[in-house]
Amino acid sequence: MALSYMRFAFPPGEHRQPEDNLRVFMEANGKDPTIHAVLSEYTNRWIGRKVTDFSMTRKISDILAELLAGRPVVISGTFPGFPRKKEKPLGHIVCMVGAVWMGESWIGMPDIVIWDDPYGNTLQDWRGSGNDIRVDYQKFIDWIKPVGDSAMKWGHFFYQ
Secondary structure (H helix, E strand, C coil): CHHHHCCCCCCCCCCCCHHHHHHHHHHHCCCCCCCHHHHHHHHHHHHCCCCEEEEEEEEHHHHHHHHHCCCCEEEEEEECCCHHHCCCCEEEEEEEEEEECCCCCCCCCCCEEEEECCCCECCCCCECCCCCEEEEHHHHHHHECCCCCCCEEEEEEECC
8 A cells, every 4th residue: 555655566476465575475485474574564565665664663753754754654553443333352463644733733643544454434434435544643653553652653754
């Protein structure tokens, strides 16, 4: 999703969704696409050059700087399950695409973060569109790994 956002051309594959072709490429090389560092490394190999870098210690201020520069950031979290469906919390990744400050300046932390989720709306049982989901900043802190850490998060940064 982040690579699409940045308008990368994808290698051809048999699947309609580029992420499915990436997964097939990784699995054909014996790699687990759920391990973030491996996902980043094999995304670079699949595209043919360095386009992404993963770290478990991204400062939130650096994540926000990426967003303000117009670059998405893929983040990983533990999203709550929906009790009426008897779901357990879900480990999942989403593509952060923006932030909103309600005040008059961009000083401090935003009030809202915006992410895209190919599974659907993270806040509504994953129903409906997953584009431009506006999420309260506190949920970002509470859900995104490391869960509850207000200083840093896991994040994939992207490069042209």
